[in-house]
Amino acid sequence: xxxxxxxxxxxxxxxxxxxxxxxxxxxxLIDDPKYSAAGLAKIIGIDQSLxxxxxxxxxxxxxxxxxxxxxxxxxxxxLGTRQxxxxxxxxxxxxxxxxxxxxxGLERGDLWRHSVAVASGTRWLTVxxxxxxxxxxxxxxxxxxxxxxxxxxLLVYEPSWQVEWNQLRAEGATFVDLERWLTGFDHAxxxxxxxxxWNLPTALVEAIAYHHEPEKATIEPIITHCVHxxxxxxxxxxxxxxxxxxNYQLSEASIEATHFQSLDLEALMQVEVQAIxxxxxxxxxxx
Numbered sequence: 218x219x220x221x222x223x224x225x226x227x228x229x230x231x232x233x234x235x236x237x238x239x240x241x242x243x244x245x246l247i248d249d250p251k252y253s254a255a256g257l258a259k260i261i262g263i264d265q266s267l268x269x270x271x272x273x274x275x276x277x278x279x280x281x282x283x284x285x286x287x288x289x290x291x292x293x294x295x296l297g298t299r300q301x302x303x304x305x306x307x308x309x310x311x312x313x314x315x316x317x318x319x320x321x322g323l324e325r326g327d328l329w330r331h332s333v334a335v336a337s338g339t340r341w342l343t344v345x346x347x348x349x350x351x352x353x354x355x356x357x358x359x360x361x362x363x364x365x366x367x368x369x370x371l372l373v374y375e376p377s378w379q380v381e382w383n384q385l386r387a388e389g390a391t392f393v394d395l396e397r398w399l400t401g402f403d404h405a406x407x408x409x410x411x412x413x414x415w416n417l418p419t420a421l422v423e424a425i426a427y428h429h430e431p432e433k434a435t436i437e438p439i440i441t442h443c444v445h446x447x448x449x450x451x452x453x454x455x456x457x458x459x460x461x462x463x464n465y466q467l468s469e470a471s472i473e474a475t476h477f478q479s480l481d482l483e484a485l486m487q488v489e490v491q492a493i494x495x496x497x498x499x500x501x502x503x504x
Contacts, residue, residue: 219401220378221371226400229370230407233313233363236415239264240309247302257301258289270308279495280304299352306356307336313366314359320372320379321365321392323457330493331457332359337492338447338485339440346475348439356417357424357444364408364425368396393429405429432470442471450485456493 235241243260246252262268268289275292276285280300286292293301314332317325339358343351372379382395396403402410409426420437424444427433434441449467452458471477 219397219399220381221374221400223401225374226367226371226402226407229367229374230410230414232370233366233411233414236306236309237264237267239267240305243305244302247298254290254293257293261289261305267305267308270311271304274304274308277495279492299350302352303336303340303355303359306359307333310359310363314363316366316369318365318369320369320382323365327457328362328365330497331451332362333496334451334454334456334489334493335359335361335444335447338450338489339443341485341488342443342446342475343439345481346439346443348443353418353421354440354443357421357428357440358447360412360417360421361408361425361428361444361448362404363411364402364404364406367407367411368400368404371400403429431468431474438474442468442474445471446475446477447485447489450482451489453482454486454489456489 236244239261243257246257246260261271272286272289272292274280275296276282280296282295286295296304311329314329315326316328317323318328321328336355336358340351340355343354348354372382378399382399385395385398386392390398393403400407405428406426409422412422412425420440423434423436424441427441428444428448431438431441431445445468475481
């Protein structure tokens, strides 16, 4: 029997901020094959903070443009639909994923760095496997640990739960076991609930919900397998391990589904390290 009632889990989940309205409207417009760069720029420009951060990152080494762009419309034209979709999501959840999370042993910015690494690694893997929508892989990787935000808040809701949690962890319980002991869910399943709340595509909901159990994916399994492998590589690199990172088990199903080999792992790790180095030049984290 979970320590926490489902109603409290839902209450905390509902408190998690939704994506900004300009982002949601922009993503909807991008799905229209007849959209214009000017129309998209107008929607994004409603949120000046979002527009500014988008331009800042568009001009960063992360996207490797040969010359600087000074307007949203130009950035959209130069980057293209897929990268603008990635960029909108990354900028919109940056602050959310940058929180300090003491329950997981993560300092401010740790989860963001890890998420960027996994997002970039997932995109690279999906491209390698000729998946038609690598930006979906990027978004799935970016949001794969979004459920930790909910779990961390629930952990500190009642001090006695944290005491019991720490005792069980000292006795060798895995974080997945502890999460299910506390809420009846693990952070991946909670992340899937958030993705549903945000009306993300079902393939992304599945990739987030099953990134620890990729063999359960049935809709577009390649995304889930790639998120799992990219997550594994980031943890092997020691990128924002936190308390639970060393308990991660690499899935044989993902290795078989992607024909993953040691040379692939080396290349994937290089992609993720480069992504972190490039992204850190754009975002700073207040302590």
